Amino acid sequence: MSISRNWREYVAALSATLITAAAGTTVGWTSPTLPILLAPDSPIQTTADQSSWIVSLMILCSAVSPIPASYLADRIGTKKTLLLAAVPYIIGWILVMLAGNVPTIYVSRLISGLGYGIAYTTAPMYLGEIASDECRGAMATLITVMSKFGILSQYCIGPYVSMLALASFNITIPILFVVTFTTMPESPYYFLKSGQPDQAERSLKRLRGKGYVREELDSMTHLVNENMKENGNWKDLITVGGNKKGLIILMGIYFTQQFCGSTAIISYAQQIFGAADGGMGAEESCILLGSVQLMTSAISSQLVDRLGRKPLLLISSCGVALANIIIGAYFFMKHESDEYIVSVRFIPIVVIPIFIFSYTIGLATVPFAITSEIFPTHIKSKATCVIQISVALMTFAVTKLYQVVADSLGNYTAFWCFGGLSVAGVVFILVMLPETKGQSFAAIQEKLYRSEREVVYEKRDDHNGAAVRINI
Template sequence: MKKLYLAAAAGNLGMLTVGQYFGWASPSLPVLIQRKDETYPVRLTTEEASWVSSLLIIGTMAGCIICAFLVNVIGRKNTMLFAAVPSIIGWLMIAFATSSWELYISRFVAGLSTGITYPAIIIYIGEISPANIRGILTAMLTVTSKFGTALEYVIGPFLSVRNLAFVSLAAPCLLLITFIWVPESPYQLMRRNARQKAITSLIQLRGKNDVYKEADDIEQSVQFDLTNNIDFRKILCVPGNRRALIIMLSLVITHQMSGIQAVEQYAELIFDQTNSKLDGKYLTMILGAVQMISTITCLFIIDRNGRKSLLIISTIGSACSTAMVAIYFQLKHDDVNTNNVTWLPAVGAIMYVIMFSVGLAPIPTVMESELFSTNVKAFATMVNAITSCTIVFGVTKMYLIVADNFGIQTPFWIFTACSFTGAVFMFFYVPETKGKTLQQIQKELHGSSGVKKRFRKQCYVQVRGKDGSEEERNRNCSDVKYLTDE
């Protein structure tokens, strides 16, 4: 199992950089707008600052499309290594930028890396993890991302823009060095008909030689998926695939529309407008620390209490928290004396990151690695990531515009309404996946939607005999083990 945890730790270095790129804006944009760093030649207007934030998201959308093609062609591992290159280039361009346009390009390049890294590592960790700890390992991706964001919050105010970029450069460099040594996903190796290599990968990941039963299950699952190729039309037409896609899109929309991008990327600017006795940069540091602690806490409960209950509690708590921020700025907008409640937005924001971190932050990532079968996983992950990036771009780009024209309370009321709506959907539609293998989850999704009737066509699968020999048999697709009760 040591190799498994090494692989997960190495992959998380990629998520550390993702978090750092998202956290970089909060301490850096006020410096660039207010011209506090005399050693850095770039100065930004509010409009330019919004583009610096949002171009990261546009690059991420492009990176997601690239990842959908790379992850099955060159493999999960090589895709992660490839993603480290634009990440390094992005930080170097930020460090040596001399104009706003160079910052724009650097953030777009950083987005390419983010868009490739995020889906690839979700797929990789989901495929190498055994069912009993898959929740912890995939939730760790979010913890690492939030740690990267918190790290930027904490060290950003005390470093120049250039030095902050140099410090942040360490994570993608370490990724290149460490990820070379981890094994490829056994699912990917089975896709290439490299059964023996897949078994070797499982032995390395599990730390034991008795992996043939798991290898047979993986091979059977992959063979079924490859025999039944999926395009976008079939994703929508096959009930089980359609249900998985609807669930994930809804989780992604609720995740982003709860307000996380506004709070993370504009935290210091928001706190500076609260008339608090504590500077915005220090409140932002507290926010980052609380977010880290809350996300780590989720690791200890995600495989004990179940995904669904945590999601609902987290979403309702997020709605109540953003409502607190909205109430304060609504009172201020209506010229009501707020001197006695200057604590309200800070408490609301801190409560928001606590509630968001225990469910909405890690669980959509966990479930994204669980809900989709091998043949559709790369494409579905791309669709989810592009949807997420579209919403993130809209929130990041429009937040300052809406807040400047209609008051800060307006976007926070929108976040509150979206969170409450998402909680209702989760209660009625999201399934529980805790403790189930990927094959069991597929069986439930497709079995509950009548997929066995739809797949009454012939599949050619490799069948392993008792004597160890293998032969190809023509079998009805409904007879594939993980889709039946056999």
Template sequence: MNSTDIEDQKSPGYGTKEDSVSSHSSSSGEQRSGEASFGPQLLAAGAATLGALALGAAIGWSSPASPQLAEPPLSLSSSDISLIGSIINIGALIGAVGGGIVINKIGRKATAIYVSPIFALGFLLVGFGNNVPMILAGRLLCGLGGGTTSVAAPVYVGEIATSNRRGLLGSGFQLMVVTGILLGYFVGAFVTWWWLSIISGFIPLMFMIAMMFVPESPVYLISKNDENGAKKALQWLRGAHYGIGTELEEIKHSIAEQNARSITFRDLFESSVLKPFLICVALMFFQQFSGINAALFNLNIIFSASGGDMDSNTQSCIVGIVQVAATVVSSVLVDRAGRKILLISSAFVMAVCLVALGVFFYFQENDPALAANLGWLPLVSLIIYIIFFSFGFGPLPWALMGELLPGHVKGLASSLVSGFNWGLAFIITLVFDMLVSAIQMYGVFWLFAGFTVLAGFFVLFLVPETKGKSLDEIQRLFS
């Protein structure tokens, strides 16, 4: 195709540029002219991460809904409520593993569009559920939608963003997750659990509509030999007057190398793949063993157990607001401070907060009078914990998954990494009550504190800095 063919063509399925693009700005050998526009990248990333908002709403649903489910008319047992809260992670595991295959078959954009109605159906089943099996089925579908999104959105954003914007935009996934969690806490404080489900069901539909108006990933389009579509998508993302030729050639070169070989599980054991793959797996392991999902799914239970004067719903909303604010700050810092320093500080400060929470519950068990004077400690500790989780181990494992994994195995590897994360989330959320029974609340928090200390040292010695590096430069770190 001639390099000037993009001048008068419009892109089906997303917004078009009416301005003609001069041939020198799109020729395959040109140098980049000026700076790529940020607005189109932000719009595309924002559309992709609406799925994360729906996922967050599904996660946040559990905290306000759990106490209501124990009351009439359902009067569910604690084991049923625990399963309803945690089964979303099983659906997410299935969605994550399957999503890695689907995004390479039909595309990142199409995957997001097709999974959205399933996501919405899950919320509706929960909302109209009058028995445990129906609610479980709905939560499972919500997890399926969320797990698929957790693969498709980070990969999409990593592929449409310029290297100097990738950290900022990559953090958007976690930002939207925590915003969705806050939405669940806030709305759940005023409405019944079934109304919360119905309201949340509109978010996946917004996700579907938004994705119809942004381009497919240029990387995916090149992988399907659609160079014309890739040019139009890349020009839309970078702005009408930005020269895309150099970047397009880099994508074509990378895809050509990938297409020279078929992808199997054996490829994961190559040194250049295994190292970044294991780093991503370890980061997801430490994210879950920081105790974040155990805390978020059980905030009301934790605050009720602390015996403070403030309403547990109010405390949950405060934590949610802090989490959103901290994630916004993190998204700005990630491309300035770098990934490693944020992860390391995140781990060690979280460890201190978890130790403090353990101390409070230890005294509550062994010295109630002293614990009564420390009623402020759980809320303060959880707020600081959430702030530093949001700075590091919240958004960055997902962002690094999109950066570290080599392109030729990204679909397979990212699905396995995401599936591993969701599998751990299911186990930890499900066994939280069992752990509390076995080693008490303070023992659980001290256990998580130990893992976060290990996480800090792991990042310090084994995780490379990717700040300001192109995807090709990052892959050369493992060559």
């Protein structure tokens, strides 16, 4: 992979993923903001239950927008659909600036959730369709790199400024996205699906520059024509074997991604570090956490097309499982007696960043690469829609239930549950996931859909007696 050769694709990808940086700000915002809202001198008096709703409502509402986002991506293109995602973010931050009570914050989080669902439904589709085969994985991981940048910005700025100042900073990111992304090309796949081959060629030339070759457009055209022979119905996701297999694989990976506890740790980071009493200030610990996230996601973007998807996911799942078990043991000892903790107070400061490193190197980044490449053109938007709705519901369950479980059964119970589910994820990935590193869309689909597309039999040639393989 050569960034110098593919710089045009990377510019488009960086501009597109500014919207996931905006998504990152909405996730990370709660970490420095909840301690302010829950403090005795809070500008907006907030209860613990209300704080859990502030965290989870945004994710819950993100389950609403993937269906319209999927429809719009097919009708008006992934570029215009992504641009629409900026509108809810801008409105959401304006409401935070004006907020004088908790219900206003609820409404801002609900509206921001609409943008979150659109962004994470459409961004993997756009990046997967503009990228060359050799850098598709790295470009898809930019979704996570930019998201982690957004989260880190909240950890670095949030504890030291007012809610108004933080919201003022956050609103600039979706505005910058709109300004830059309007100049970027639409996906050539969209133009081919829409019967505009000339526009598709112009788009591909803008993305490839001097590296443009006519053969790539011909390959895209052939693949789209083959895919579009079938109308992608929702029921095809479960009745067509290859679609069903791809859906099961991604559901299992995203289940592991969410139920390893990642979103709970990110959203409640400052409170978790405060409860852990690990010897470093909660604010500084969060900055360390966010820095590890950002650096690791950048490393993952370089490894995903070199080491492959499956090895990174296995390393990641094993790491988060072990870290969860250790963190759970620490909280258990702290629950039993603070005397046991004096000599091991360093554990949260060491192990939680290890958790974040393990999570970000694979589970946080690689699923987006697989999502962008595993489904045929005619069904991709619907599959991505179903996956994003499922992920939103899983994330909501984790963010809402974590606080409930931690308050009633202890932090250690929550972390041990996360650890057990992470171990199950290791087994699933090991058994179910095929490797897709460096393969074209056509090769990946051939691997998953062979049984539906091909009937192979042998026929004896009457002239020379040779066996002839006939593909139907």
